[in-house]
Amino acid sequence: MRGIVKAVLAAVAALAVLVPPAVAQAASLQEVTGFGANPSGLRMHLYVPDRVASRPALLVAVHYCTGSGPAFYSGTEFAS
Incomplete structure (x- = not known):
């Protein structure tokens, strides 16, 4: 049974890496x-x-002093 679980977990991990x-x-x-x-x-x-996801991670991004949230968002890879 453990072998099957390990194989399923390995397949899921491989798909997570291969599918963008x-x-x-x-x-x-x-x-x-x-x-x-x-x-x-x-x-x-x-x-x-x-x-x-049902329990997503939270990312807080703080821009530089004279910047703005929208400028930080569009000037980094967050927009893509």
Whole structure:
């Protein structure tokens, strides 16, 4: 039984490496407003791909001092 489980896990791992993930087509960067008191006028943006796992990982990306979320998003590989 363990041999079968190992073979299935190896096949799943091989497929995960060989099959490239689909590019998110409809998903886009969205501005989040109303996230609490905001005396300094901060802006927050959120991107959620088209397909999300049931318990997805969370990535927080902070841009440089004079930049913006949209500039960081379009100037890196996050958009693709």
